[in-house]
Amino acid sequence: MPLLEVRNLKAYYLTSRGPVKAVDNVSFDLERGESLGLAGESGCGKSTLGFALINLLPPPGKIVDGSIKIDGIEVVGKPDEELRREVRWKKISMIFQGAMNALNPVLTIGDQLSEPLIYHQGVSKEEATERVKEHLELVGLDPDIYKRYPHELSGGMKQRAVIAMALLEHPDVIIADEPTTALDVIVQAQILNLLKSLKKKLNLSIIFISHDLAVISEIADRLAIMYAGEIVEIGPSENLYLNPRHPYTQKLLGAIPRLKKKVERLEFIPGAPPNLIHPPSGCRFHPRCPYRFEPCDKEEPPFIEVEPGHYVRCHLFAKR
Amino acid sequence: MAEVVVKVENLKKYFPLRRSVVEFLKGAPPRSVKAVDDVSFEIHKGEVFALAGESGCGKTTTGRLIVKLLEPTSGKIYFNGTDITTLSREEEREYRKKVQIIFQDPYGSLNPRFRVYNVLEEPLILQGIGDTRSEREELIIRALESVRMVPPEEFLGRFPHQLSGGQRQRVAIARALILNPEFIVADEPVSMLDLSIRAEILNLMEDVKKRFGLTYLYITHDLSTARYFSDRIAIMYLGKIVELADSDTLVENPLHPYTKALIAAVPEPEPSMKDVIKEIPIKGEVPSAANVPPGCRFHPRCPYRFEPCDKEEPPFIEVEPGHWVACHLYSKR
Ligand SMILES: Nc1ncnc2c1ncn2[C@@H]1O[C@H](COP(=O)(O)OP(=O)(O)OP(=O)(O)O)[C@@H](O)[C@H]1O
Ligand SMILES: Nc1ncnc2c1ncn2[C@@H]1O[C@H](COP(=O)(O)OP(=O)(O)O)[C@@H](O)[C@H]1O
Ligand code: SF4
Ligand code: SF4
Ligand SMILES: [Mg+2]
Ligand SMILES: [Mg+2]
Numbered sequence: 001m002p003l004l005e006v007r008n009l010k011a012y013y014l015t016s017r018g019p020v021k022a023v024d025n026v027s028f029d030l031e032r033g034e035s036l037g038l039a040g041e042s043g044c045g046k047s048t049l050g051f052a053l054i055n056l057l058p059p060p061g062k063i064v065d066g067s068i069k070i071d072g073i074e075v076v077g078k079p080d081e082e083l084r085r086e087v088r089w090k091k092i093s094m095i096f097q098g099a100m101n102a103l104n105p106v107l108t109i110g111d112q113l114s115e116p117l118i119y120h121q122g123v124s125k126e127e128a129t130e131r132v133k134e135h136l137e138l139v140g141l142d143p144d145i146y147k148r149y150p151h152e153l154s155g156g157m158k159q160r161a162v163i164a165m166a167l168l169e170h171p172d173v174i175i176a177d178e179p180t181t182a183l184d185v186i187v188q189a190q191i192l193n194l195l196k197s198l199k200k201k202l203n204l205s206i207i208f209i210s211h212d213l214a215v216i217s218e219i220a221d222r223l224a225i226m227y228a229g230e231i232v233e234i235g236p237s238e239n240l241y242l243n244p245r246h247p248y249t250q251k252l253l254g255a256i257p258r259l260k261k262k263v264e265r266l267e268f269i270p271g272a273p274p275n276l277i278h279p280p281s282g283c284r285f286h287p288r289c290p291y292r293f294e295p296c297d298k299e300e301p302p303f304i305e306v307e308p309g310h311y312v313r314c315h316l317f318a319k320r
Numbered sequence: 321m322a323e324v325v326v327k328v329e330n331l332k333k334y335f336p337l338r339r340s341v342v343e344f345l346k347g348a349p350p351r352s353v354k355a356v357d358d359v360s361f362e363i364h365k366g367e368v369f370a371l372a373g374e375s376g377c378g379k380t381t382t383g384r385l386i387v388k389l390l391e392p393t394s395g396k397i398y399f400n401g402t403d404i405t406t407l408s409r410e411e412e413r414e415y416r417k418k419v420q421i422i423f424q425d426p427y428g429s430l431n432p433r434f435r436v437y438n439v440l441e442e443p444l445i446l447q448g449i450g451d452t453r454s455e456r457e458e459l460i461i462r463a464l465e466s467v468r469m470v471p472p473e474e475f476l477g478r479f480p481h482q483l484s485g486g487q488r489q490r491v492a493i494a495r496a497l498i499l500n501p502e503f504i505v506a507d508e509p510v511s512m513l514d515l516s517i518r519a520e521i522l523n524l525m526e527d528v529k530k531r532f533g534l535t536y537l538y539i540t541h542d543l544s545t546a547r548y549f550s551d552r553i554a555i556m557y558l559g560k561i562v563e564l565a566d567s568d569t570l571v572e573n574p575l576h577p578y579t580k581a582l583i584a585a586v587p588e589p590e591p592s593m594k595d596v597i598k599e600i601p602i603k604g605e606v607p608s609a610a611n612v613p614p615g616c617r618f619h620p621r622c623p624y625r626f627e628p629c630d631k632e633e634p635p636f637i638e639v640e641p642g643h644w645v646a647c648h649l650y651s652k653r
Contacts, residue, residue, distance in 0.1 A: 041514045041515070042514050155605070156605055184374040184375055184605075184606075185374070185541070185542075185582060186374065186581060186582065186585045186600060187605055188585070188587075189585040189587070189598050189600050190600060192587075192598070193597050193600070196594075196595075196597055211514060211515060212515065212587075213515070213589045214544075214586075214587040214588055214589040217588070217593065217594065218587045218593045218594060218598070219594055220591070220594060223591075237591035237594060238591050240591075241589060241591045242591070251516070252516060253589060255515050255516050255518065255519040256544075257519070257544040257545050257547070257549075258548075258588055258589065259543050259544040259571060259583065259586045259588065260588055262568070263548060265523065266522065266523060266548065268516060268517065268518075268523065269516040269520075270520070272484045272486070
C-alpha cells in the first residue's frame, strides 16, 4: 500500500467570481522513502495541492471532491480536531513557500520551534527543548542556535531551521514548497544535499515543489508536471527528463538554459497560462499547444499509461 | 581591437554604516559596506557582458553606478571615451538617453498608476522627444511592436496589474528601447519570471540587440542564463571581480576556486544526481560586505588557500589571452 494515495482531488477557491479550480482531478501515489517532484508555472496550483494535502487550505479554499489517504487513513472529511491529533505534522507536514522569511523576528529560534510542541502536544518545556536541539543538529545546525534570533542567521541557516520545524513530530511525508528558491546556488546545493540525506536517514517521503526543473532533477525519484490545476504528466524522473511525452513537458524542458551544454536558441511557450475560473474546454493546454488537433478543444484527454508508471494526459496518446 | 563602449576603472562604492552607541562611545572608526571595491573592466561594442555572483556581491551597485543612479566613492567610468563622473547638466541628459536600465522586478519597476501609454511616454517627455502627442504615440507603438506586444493598441490603456509578469517585463524593455539607447544595463531581467517566459524575454533581448546594435551589461546570479546570453562573464565575490573570461572558457575551464564551486553547484535538468550527495568544494556562506576578510577575501572558505592568502590581496592577472583571475594560485606559483 502506498504511503499517500490521492484520488480525483479537487481543491477550489470559492470566490465571488466563481470557483478557482486550482487543483482539479489530481491523482497520484507516493511510496515510503520516495520523493516526488512537482513542477509547473506560477499559479498552476502547486502550493494549493500542498495545502490540500495537509488540509490547511487558506480561505476561501476548499477540498470539494476526491480522496486523500495517508497510511491508509482517509483524511478528506475528517474533523479538524482528529486531523490535528493524528495526522497533521505527525504523518504529513509542510515547509511553506517563503517560510524562512516569515519567522517571527522577536522570538528566538528555540522558542518558535518548541512552542507548538508545548502548547499543542503538551510536551514539557525540558523535553521540547531537548527535542528541538536534537532536530537542529539533525539539519546540520549548531544546537546553540536555539538562543538566536532569526536576524542573526544567514539564509541557509534559517532554511535549515524551518526544515527542522517540519520534522519535529516525525512525519512520514514532508511537502517542501520552493525550499531553495530564495537561496543562492551554493546554499541551494547544500540544502538539497540536506534533504537528500534526511530522506535516506529517516526513510522520509518528500513532495518537492518547485518551478525549477533543474533543481527538482537533483532530488526527485518521480516527477509530476502540473498545468492549470491538473497533473498532465507523471512518471519516473528518467522517463520525464529524457523522454518527455506531453507537449507541455517537452516545451518546458526546451526552455531551460543549461550551464554545461551550449544551447543555440531556447524554445519558449507563447501565450500565458489560463484563467482557472474559466479554464479552456477540452485539453487545458490546447490554446498554446503546437500539436493540437480535432478533439483537443472539445474532449478532455484521459490519463493514459504510456509506459509502466508513466502517465500522460494528452489525446496524442489515446488509442483511436 | 573591439571598440570599447564602457570602461570602468578602479571603481569603488562604500556605503557608510551607522555606528552603534557602543562603537560611538568607544570611539571606534566609522565602518562601511564595501559594496563595490576596486572593480575594473571594459565592455565592447555589440557584446553582452555578464556580471555574475551570489546576492550581495555588488552586481546591482555596479550597474547603478554605471547608469548614474549612484555616485562612486572613487574610480572612473568612461562611456565612449568620456568620463561620465564629471558631466555637465546637458551632457548628463544626453547620457541618460544613451544608457538605460531594466530592473529585476517587473512588479515594482512600473508605476502602478501609469497606463502602458504613460509609462512609455514619460521618458519621451523628459527628453523632449516628439513634439506632438501623435508623434509620441507613433514612437510608443513602434516600441511596443518591437517587444512583440501586438496589437499595441490593445495594451496602451492597460495598467501594470492588468499585464502578466512577462508582459510587464516587455513593457520595461520597451521603455528602455524607446529612447534609442546604445547601452542597456539589464539587472536580473528574467529572474522573477517563470521559466517558460524567461526564454522568451532573453530571446527578445537578443533580437532587439541585433536589430538596434545594442551593447548590454547583463547582471545575474544565474550562470546558466549568463552562458546562454552573454559573450563574456565576470564573476564577482564580495565587491570584487575574481575571474573574467569569455563565457565558454569560464564555464568549461574555470580557474578561481570560487568560480569552480559556483559551477559545481549549478543543477542541470538531468535526473542523474538524485541519489548522490553533491560535492560542494567550499563551506559556509558569503560573509557580510561590512567585514571583508583581509588578503584574498575568499580565503576563509577556500579549500586551496596557502600561506600568502590571508595576508596579501591577489592581483588580477591575465593567465591566458582574455582570461583574467585574482588568485595567488596563478600568481605565486
Ligand atoms: N486565496 C485565494 N483565493 C483565490 N484564488 C487563489 C487563492 N490562492 C491562490 N489562488 C489561485 O489559485 C491558483 C493556484 O495558486 P497556487 O498558489 O497554488 O499556485 P503555485 O503553483 O503554487 O504558484 P507559484 O509558483 O507562484 O507559487 C492561482 O490561479 C491563484 O491565483
Ligand atoms: N543603499 C545601500 N546602502 C547600504 N548598503 C547597500 C546599499 N545598496 C547595497 N548595499 C550593500 O552593498 C552590497 C552589494 O549589494 P548589491 O549591489 O545590491 O549586490 P547584488 O546586486 O550583487 O546582490 C550588499 O552588502 C548590500 O547590502
Ligand atoms: S491533448 Fe491536444 S492540445 Fe492537449 S497537449 Fe495533447 S495534443 Fe496538445
Ligand atoms: S588567493 Fe588563496 S584563498 Fe584566494 S582563492 Fe586563491 S588560493 Fe584561495
Ligand atoms: Mg506556490
Ligand atoms: Mg542585485
